Amino acid sequence: MDYQTLLVSVTDKVATVTLNRPDVRNAFNETSIAELTLAFDELGHDDAVRAIVLAANGPAFCAGADLNWMKQMAGYSDAENQADAMRLASMLRTIYYCPKPVVARVQGDCYAGGMGLVAACDVVVAAEGVNFCLSEVKLGLIPATISPYVIKAMGEQVARRYFLTAERFGALDAKRMGMAHEVVVPEELDATIAAIAKALVTNSPNAVREAKRLVREVSGMPIDDAMLADTAERIAAIRASGEGREGVASFLEKRKPSWLT
Template identity: 70%
Template sequence: MQFTTLTVTAERHVATVTLNRPDVRNAFNETVIAELTGAFRALGDTPDVRAIVLAGNGPAFCAGADLNWMKKMAGYSNDENRADALTLAQMLHTIWSCPKPVIARVHGDTYAGGVGLVAACDVAVAAEGVNFCLSEARLGLLPATISPYVIRAMGEQAARRYFITAERFDAAEALRIGFVHATVPAAGLDAKVAELAATLVGNSPNAVRESKRLVQDVAGRAIDKDLLTDTADRIAVIRASEEGREGVRSFLEKRAPAWKPQ
């Protein structure tokens, strides 16, 4: 694919998707949404890619919606607004459901829909001093399309507060409430992201994919007979898979598994 708002690179099984609109703090519009959707669908289907990093170019990670896009939406009909919002919802779901693990590399301030981008990722690492803000209520709006991911990422109580107050919170608070998994000095951000990506690449691609799906499918479900059967079926299937058998063999033979990069 050719992109006008993103750059996409790949090296050693890790693809990096970088928001590349630094002049507007990587705010998104319909083009960014379409390109992110396309990029993650393509990378999810690329066998050589085992992990994806979502990053931003310039001072901010993502400032949410582009002002010119918002001005255009102000004149939309109800049906046009609904269709437009659905494309954003589908883009977030594409990232969240991508079969490859996604790491958010949050180097700069992140507002509104940008918070949703981070929440849709599997692992989030932020530079110390970064600020987050769910600012929609200040504008008379709702963080509706991002809410399924943000609430899962930070929890109901924290979401309740930050949705209604539209307060800024920093990386330390994001770590405290579980919204990000690690904070590091800005100079150490790339090293931490590379460390996490290398860990993912060293694991069984199939097991990583199925583990991601497992969390999504099991979270919030009642622990009942159906769930017990489901989880038993999953482990039975993966034990009999090619990578499952190879993993056990390599462990017993005290050697690296076949999928591990040399």
């Protein structure tokens, strides 16, 4: 479909969703929120897509919420404000629960809600010189809807500082605290993203989907009898699956698995 705020393309089983409002530093409004939700829902269920890259045009990755949109929200009723916030929360959840792996290509500054977008992704690659900031408290707001994802990414103790101070921090600090997996010079950003995407699309699609779900559902759970039973059930099921059987057989027979042919 035609998007007003995004560019979407698919090449070699990798979809690229590009934020395309560079004139407002890719800040999101009700249209971009709806389009991101739709794009990730559709791509997540497209068998031709094995991985998704979330990118942005212009000097900034995402500045958070569009100020004109926020000004408009000031006149909303309580019910309208809640409904609007739920649309943003649903968009972030759609990205986080997307069955396909999502790689964030952070080429420019990432503020406020933009950090929620990044934290909802599975792999984050940032260019050197990029700044991050949870700036909400400067505007009398709080990073509420993005908090589940950002706190998972940076940890509670680090979040205590940056949620409260609204200090900027750089890409290397983001890597140190867990917000970014890789920090590269801008000239190497595309090559790094391409290498990660290639690794993702060469693996079993079903195993990648189940591995993503495994991390999400096992993280933070106690290692008790229920956990042992759950993980045993998961490995037994994947061993008996079509791709599980094919993967083991292709390895033993020294041939490519069917998902690479």
